[in-house]
Amino acid sequence: MTTTEETVRVKTPEAAAEIRAPQKSREELEKKEVFLSGRKITRVFSGNGQRKAAVDNVDFDFRRGEIVSIVGESGSGKTTLAKMILGLLGITSGELVYNGKPRDISTHAKRREYWRDIQAIFQDPFSTFNIFNKVDSVLLDCIRLMGWKRLPMEEKVEKMREACSFVNIKYDEIGNKYPFELSGGQMQRLMIARIFLLKPKLLVADEPTSMIDACSRATILDMLLKLRDETDMTILFITHDIGLSYYISDTVYIMEHGKVVERGDPDSAILHPTSDYTKRLIGDVPKISERWTFDD
16 A cells, blocks of 8 residues: 555544555664765756745755655756765765775776665656666676676576566566667566575665556565665655655655755654645645545
């Protein structure tokens, strides 16, 4: 049960907790190391003589094994923040600390090392893969990134079979296909198979289930949770779905116009919000049990 409607219509925190995925306790989380943090992270875009802060003085701490959701409407700055964390977009000001030191991705070798630990699943699987590379090439790139280039081909194939098996697809059936020959659900699973091979410390999942049906959505989320449990990977969900964030997260950040206006565990941030913006997000969600009105 992951839809927003089902999540927000519950009447009490106790009832809401019954439909949620297992979360780590705050005490358990506090014992985990903070391996990525940001202080006053800001990104300013300029154009036509104007300057706009897409991300404005954002602070965060991500711990090993934590599931974090960053929630906001389009234009709230959540995807811009994700791109800065991934190193795909520069930081105008502020400091990002990685493994206790200021992050340094100034050279190709340093970026490559960083990307071994920080990986992403994007919203649109069809734009993620090079359409001219077959599935086996996609997975072999991951094997090379992990430094397994000199492994015998039989061992590489076995690793690719294991990764595909984890996401319930058969490597022997898809390995020689091009990405455009796969369904959207298969491509989402292939992206998770890549993550299974790479086993990063942090996975940035930008709306990873928005383009697939409800049954596949639940399966994809279960796979990501299983991967988190097996590898102690941190997952950062970028989403507009406040119900999903409640269901899946240990910690929630709510963003509005580039600023974090609410943060905390799901019960405090979503069931007991202090920000008017968070209250409006929850209030705008259609509830099946209530009569809908469309008055101004």
